[in-house]
Amino acid sequence: MLASLGRGRLLACAALTVLVSGCATPAFDQARALHHAGDSAAGLSVLISAQDTIPERDQLLLLLEQGTLELFDGQSSAAARQFVSAADYIDAEDRISLRDEARALVTSEATTRYTGEYAEQLLAHSHAMLGFLLSGQAESAAVEARRAGKRLREHEDTLDSATFTRALMALSFEMAGQTNDAYVSARALPAGTWPATAARLAQQLGSSDADTLAPSALNNALASARGELVLAVATGQVSTKYSSHLNNGLAWQIAFPAYRPVDAPTPALSLQLANGKTPAHERASTNINQLLRQSLDARAGALLARQSLRLSAKHNLAKELRAKDELGAQLLAIALFVSEVADTRGWYSLPARFDLYRVAVPVGADSLTATVRGKSYTVDLNALDYSRGPVLRLMKF
């Protein structure tokens, strides 16, 4: 049957496969590079002008990257909509696609529709929460918090270090006035994370837990503070995936995606008021690189099964052709061997680390400077309106 298809056609298919599987969209790389260099607006322009050329299989990445760049460009409401669309896309694609499976069987995972690592799926909700909170839509942020909660329950062990998202859930519920859900989220944080928030929420609910939670410096400071500032801080650049190969000469080859090692953990930032003092604060942090690695590890079994199946399918394809056309079979085997590359796509505009700080703004303080690795960002504390509750600001280092 294969011989009747013609050597030419088969080789053309194989060549196309090699091209498609190894092809990254340059617009993504360019936009991400601009974003990480501090020019999210320019990155956004690149992405928007190239969006018609992005293949259907990368639509999720387009939504995530565009949303991130919009968020850090100050277009928080538009960003929130992108992330809601991304989360909806992930839910809609949570099924076995025969088209993708058939295509991937003779080519590689890179030809399938990208649906994200579990951590990326969760972070789509976190970014939607940030977008809604920054644009004053706390009730919509609470909706995303509930969706994030569902995602966390689905992959409980894999996402257990998603502290930033859990803290953001608590903040979203709190800002939407849904105190009970806020308290439940705050209590789900790891021990020692945001104790003042948990104590304050328990007190608001009249819960007996309030007595068991130790008084904190932050709550004492907040009692006489001008207001509360919440800083969402993105630091560094997330690690990228590479294609790791296992082969037996030219006989067969299996490719696995792996994250590049990280030299050193991204440090936390320091906070300083204009008078040189550090304000009372508490922090919730997530190492995004670690979260992504755990997500990839959780898929390792499924990846291995698919790789074995593909190896067998490719082997049989070449074997069937060999009976009719030895040279064609050899060329096809080479093409299939070369096409065996891992799916290294990812949401690479993510930071390496995300922190959520709750800071008490003392009366009389004019500015707050956040510093990490010699880079600083100053917030004018007099320009903020504290009358409607905690004020959220997003910064990137």
Add this chain to the structure above:
Amino acid sequence: MFRSLSRSLALAAAFASLALAGCAATTRAIDPGSDIQYDAQYSFSDKNAIVKDLTDSLLNRAAYSADQAPIMVVYDVVNETSEHISTSGITDDIRIALLQSGRYRFISREQRANLKAELQEQGAAAQRVASARKLGAQFILAGSLRSIEKEQPKQWRLNRKKLVYYSLNLEMTDIQTGEIRWADKAEIARESSQPIIGW
């Protein structure tokens, strides 16, 4: 040979026609009151059903004659579901149904907007009441829409089943006394099944 070729062509044409007919885009008008569900998610049919249940309940149990019709302020229903639902559609429909009954009166959209802005600035429940009172309102209608979702646990199966329960709770509070004069809820529970394997 030609005869067999023309038969094959005719068959292919017939199949192509069928396939194209199946893929053609269509549009049809439907009755807004009909119950149409494509999945378990909240839909306009749900909105119509819960609004009707609750306005019927309110008009049956807390009705005033047309000459005594009190002024009511309707707050936005708080969305406590896991879906992005515009709850202003619910409050708008409730307001229309009550207004058409002639048993309640409402303040204008501009005044409502002013009140909303004031409430956002003030926040506290006591101040909300004071603001509503300023507008001459006698009652406040407020509530929340909640949902509970349950999915089948992960296991070998061809379909994914999902149970969704929605509940809209409303209560009418007398601004003068703080007494809750009426409260009720409307519920919807639905199960849906989606294939796990698709094209």
